[in-house]
Amino acid sequence: MKIKNMLKMAVAALLFSGMAASSALAADGTGTATANVVVPLAITNSLDLNWGTFAPDPTTPGTVTVPPIGAPSSTVVSYLNPGTVGLMNVTGDGNRSFETSISANPHTFTGANPANTMTGQVVIVAPPALAAGVAQVLVGGELAVGAGQAADVYSGNYTVTVNYN
Numbered sequence: 001m002k003i004k005n006m007l008k009m010a011v012a013a014l015l016f017s018g019m020a021a022s023s024a025l026a027a028d029g030t031g032t033a034t035a036n037v038v039v040p041l042a043i044t045n046s047l048d049l050n051w052g053t054f055a056p057d058p059t060t061p062g063t064v065t066v067p068p069i070g071a072p073s074s075t076v077v078s079y080l081n082p083g084t085v086g087l088m089n090v091t092g093d094g095n096r097s098f099e100t101s102i103s104a105n106p107h108t109f110t111g112a113n114p115a116n117t118m119t120g121q122v123v124i125v126a127p128p129a130l131a132a133g134v135a136q137v138l139v140g141g142e143l144a145v146g147a148g149q150a151a152d153v154y155s156g157n158y159t160v161t162v163n164y165n
Contacts, residue, residue: 038093039133041162049086049122049139049158054079056149068125068140076145086139088160090126094133096164100126102139103159109143111152119144122158137162 051064055078062075064083072082092098106119120143127135137160 038096038164039091041090041092041098041164043088043090043137043160043162045086046089047084047087049141050083051120051143051154052079052083053081054145056145056147058148061147062145064143064145066140066142068123068138088137088139090130090135090137090162091133092130092162092164095129095131097129098126098135098162098164100124100137101161103161106144107141107156107158109154109156111150111154113150113152116150116152116154118146118149118154120156124160126162 049066051066052072052074054064054074054076056062057077062077064072064074064076064079066072066083066085068085072079072084074082090098102122102124105121107122109118109120110116120141122139122141124137124139126137129135139158139160
């Protein structure tokens with residue numbers, strides 16, 4: 001029995017010394033994790049795109065153009081009140097670049113009578129970066145006016161999206 005106990009103690013001592021030796025070979029390293037949180041982008045509509053007031057040609061289709069930069073123009077019979085460019089304000093992290101996009105063209109504009117519709121291409125112009133955390137996106141486009149287009153008040157929506165680069 002003594003030999004068995006001595007043998008058990010010797011095995012235990014070997015196991016313990018092996019564990020101690022492997023611990024001596026272990027090493028730890030420490031790293032640092034960081035996060036850079038910026039001001040989220042926000043966009044608000046401050047002025048709606050307005051195609052203006054006009055009378056269509058009774059027999060020939062035409063267009064009304066309100067460019068994001070430049071003067072409105074028309075190929076309709078009578079352009080009574082030129083339209084105005086739309087304006088969206090963007091806020092976010094100062095001097096950071098961003099990109100803009102517009103919802104898919106063409107957009108449909110519907111009259112108070114839902115049977116009356118026109119289509120238009122909406123375009124935007126935006127600066128490449130937020131100067132001091134603010135920027136303005138200009139909205140314009142071209143509206144297709146049918147020959148003898150029905151008199152009505154037409155409206156429709158478009159979406160401008162902004163994302164940091």
